[in-house]
Amino acid sequence: MTSEQFKMAKAALGLSNPELAEITGLHRNTLNKIDKGEGKDSTIKLVQLTLEGRGIQFLDDGQVASGPGVALKSEAE
Numbered sequence: 001m002t003s004e005q006f007k008m009a010k011a012a013l014g015l016s017n018p019e020l021a022e023i024t025g026l027h028r029n030t031l032n033k034i035d036k037g038e039g040k041d042s043t044i045k046l047v048q049l050t051l052e053g054r055g056i057q058f059l060d061d062g063q064v065a066s067g068p069g070v071a072l073k074s075e076a077e
Contacts, residue, residue, distance in 0.1 A: 001048040001058055003037040004072060009056040012069070024050050 001009075010020065017035070021028040024047060033039040034047060048058060057065055061074070 001034075001044055001051075003035055005058055006034050006047070006051075008070060009051045009058070012056060013051070013054055020047070020050075 010016070015023075017028045017031040020026075020031055024031075026043065026047070030039065030043060031047070034044060052058065057067070057069065059065060059071065065071070
């Protein structure tokens with residue numbers, strides 16, 4: 001999960017870092033780090049699984065969504 005994906009997922013669910021902190025049990029400063037592209041892999045995975053549990057689908061480059069959503073084009077496009 002990239003920081004861009006994290007931000008888009010939160011926006012899609014209408015969640016703020018304080019709200020997500022309450023859901024995950026993490027401190028909001030930890031989530032602020034993920035916003036910046038930082039953080040432990042295990043923490044990022046926990047947050048990703050939490051967001052997926054709420055309906056978010058994370059896509060790697062070239063994957064297609066199974067429902068409506070948004071994606072970022074690569075700079076080369």
